[in-house]
Amino acid sequence: MKASTEPVKVMILDKEYLIACPEDEREGLLRAAGFLNRRMKEIRDSGKVVGADRIAVMAALNISHEMLQLESRHDGVLALVEDRVRTMDQRLAAALNGTVEG
Template sequence: MTQSNTVTVQILDKEYCIACPAEERANLESAARYLDGKMREIRSSGKVIGADRVAVMAALNITHDLLHKQQHLDQQASSTREHLRTLLGRVDTALSDADGPGA
C-alpha cells in the first residue's frame, strides 16, 4: 500500500499543499511547474486578468494540446495498423506462392 505525503507546490505565487503518494511526488512537482509556467505566460500576455480566468485559460490550452496530441497518436496508430495489414498480406501471398504448384 502506498503512503500519502503532503507536497507543497507554488503556482502563481500561491502555495498549495497536496496529498500525493511518495512515488508520484516528482510527477506532481513537474505538473505544477508546467501549469505555473503556462499561467504566467497567459498572465504576462496581458489579455486575461484575474487568477481564475488565467487558470481556466491555462486549463483550456493544456487540454487542447493534450487532445491534439492524442488525435495525432490515434492517427499514427491507425496508419501503423494499416501498414502492418499490408505487410501481413504480402507475407501471406509470399507464403502461399511458395506452397503452390511446383514447390
C-alpha cells in the same frame, strides 16, 4: 504494499498549495505543477487575462486543446502503422502461400 501519501508543497502563480500525493508520484506532481505554473504565468504576463480564476481556466483550455491535438495526431499515426502492419501481414501470408503479390 501501498505507497504512503504525503502532502507535497507546490507553488502556482505565487500561491502555495499542499497536495496529498503518493510518494512514488511526487516527481510527476512537481513536474505538472511547474508546467502549470509556467503556463499560467505566461497567460498572466500577456496582460490579456486578469484574475487567477480566469487565468487558470485559460491555461486549462490551452493545455486541454494541445493534449487533444496530440491525441488526434497519435491516433492518425496509430492508424497508419496498423494499416502498414496489415499490408505486411497480407503480403507475408501471400508469400507463405506461394502467391506473392507484386
